Amino acid sequence: SIGGFKSIVKRGDKVLIKPNFVAPNPVETATNTHPEFIKAVVEILKELGCRVSIGDSPMIGNCIEVAHKLGLDKSLKKYNVNFIDFKKPKEVYFDNNYFDNIKFRGLAIAEEISYFDKVINLPKLKTHLQAGVTLATKNMFGCVVKREKLAWHYITSDKRRFCRLLVEVSQA
Numbered sequence: 001s002i003g004g005f006k007s008i009v010k011r012g013d014k015v016l017i018k019p020n021f022v023a024p025n026p027v028e029t030a031t032n033t034h035p036e037f038i039k040a041v042v043e044i045l046k047e048l049g050c051r052v053s054i055g056d057s058p059m060i061g062n063c064i065e066v067a068h069k070l071g072l073d074k075s076l077k078k079y080n081v082n083f084i085d086f087k088k089p090k091e092v093y094f095d096n097n098y099f100d101n102i103k104f105r106g107l108a109i110a111e112e113i114s115y116f117d118k119v120i121n122l123p124k125l126k127t128h129l130q131a132g133v134t135l136a137t138k139n140m141f142g143c144v145v146k147r148e149k150l151a152w153h154y155i156t157s158d159k160r161r162f163c164r165l166l167v168e169v170s171q172a
Contacts, residue, residue, distance in 0.1 A: 009045065015119075019033035035071055053083070055113070086110030089110065108145070110143050123135070
């Protein structure tokens with residue numbers, strides 16, 4: 001009723017799907033975004049004429065290993081999907097008034113994201129020790145590259161600061 005993907009993407013768009021890839025575990029562990037959910041979104045985007053990639057920065061292993069363990073490399077082969085492991089942190093600069101309240105200077109997110117026209121967040125429902133239930137917001141924290149992610153977990157050790165960080169990562 002709100003237009004679906006047709007209202008978000010257009011033919012030829014380079015679209016990054018950002019799943020929740022934590023570790024190269026089998027689908028039965030429910031650790032990662034379910035591969036059928038990812039495949040369904042890829043199929044819709046390809047039908048709309050988009051160029052699709054899947055990227056993340058898992059805490060254990062890399063994006064390609066997780067995709068392989070979930071069988072995505074095989075099930076998405078006909079769609080010519082690229083798998084991208086986020087490796088290059090790039091500091092974020094906020095240059096408009098909307099971001100005057102930024103608390104976390106020096107935040108860096110994966111440079112690889114900047115190569116895409118659109119980013120689609122495909123999280124999984126889970127909880128988090130520092131923040132309780134984060135729903136879709138925590139998934140975007142995966143745009144922060146591995147070692148940077150660990151540092152931010154320590155810097156923002158209380159729940160309120162960590163939640164604020166999640167919002168700023170999503171804004172970035």
